[in-house]
Amino acid sequence: MAKREIYEQKTEEILLPIVAEYDFELVDVEYVKEGSTWYLRAYIDKPGGITVNDCEMVSRRLSNILDEKDYIEDSYVMEISSPGLGRPLKKEKDFKRSLGREVEIRTYRMIDKSKEFIGILKDYDDKTVTIEPDDGTLKTFERGDIALIRLAFDF
Numbered sequence: 001m002a003k004r005e006i007y008e009q010k011t012e013e014i015l016l017p018i019v020a021e022y023d024f025e026l027v028d029v030e031y032v033k034e035g036s037t038w039y040l041r042a043y044i045d046k047p048g049g050i051t052v053n054d055c056e057m058v059s060r061r062l063s064n065i066l067d068e069k070d071y072i073e074d075s076y077v078m079e080i081s082s083p084g085l086g087r088p089l090k091k092e093k094d095f096k097r098s099l100g101r102e103v104e105i106r107t108y109r110m111i112d113k114s115k116e117f118i119g120i121l122k123d124y125d126d127k128t129v130t131i132e133p134d135d136g137t138l139k140t141f142e143r144g145d146i147a148l149i150r151l152a153f154d155f
Contacts, residue, residue: 007031007072011040011062014069018061019044024054027083028090031076038076040066043083050082088150095124102152103131107145117141118152 001009012029019026027043044050044058059080066078089095089103098121105117119131122138129149130140 003073004031007040010069010071011042011066014065015042015058015062018058022046022054022057024050024058027087027094031072038074039079040072040076041079041081043081043087045083055080055082085153086150088148095121095129098151099123104148104150104152105129105131105141105146106148107141108147109145111141111145 008029008031011031012026015026015029024044024046027045029040029042031038031040033039042058042062044054046054059078062080063078066072087094089098101121102118103121105119107115107117109115111117117131117133117139119133119139121129122132123130127143128140129143129146130138132138
């Protein structure tokens with residue numbers, strides 16, 4: 001397991017009981033390098049949306065435990081935030097919650113002369129995702145071909 005994955009897994013284990021205490025959902029944890037800076041990010045949510053105060057409460061609790069456990073070797077910036085409108089679907093619960101809703105899919109390579117698709121999420125499993133575009137046909141994608149899948153939103 002890569003160092004990044006270990007840090008994400010350990011942080012998730014610490015965060016799960018904290019967010020459960022507040023009746024929040026832990027959406028995702030990521031440890032990423034942007035430029036020369038490492039970021040430890042956790043995305044939390046709740047019905048009606050997360051507030052700045054919610055993020056602050058979780059951040060204080062997590063920060064104290066991270067200081068105590070001290071398992072991340074690099075210096076990093078910790079961020080707790082809402083997943084936002086462009087929230088990607090990553091976990092089983094994300095897909096389950098999004099069945100019947102409109103999603104946007106971006107693929108790594110061209111498929112039928114396009115890399116972007118929008119349609120109603122009809123089905124998914126560990127290998128594929130199926131949507132129904134506006135033309136009413138079903139289109140199935142291999143998970144390995146999908147660079148991003150998230151709820152579609154209109155402005």
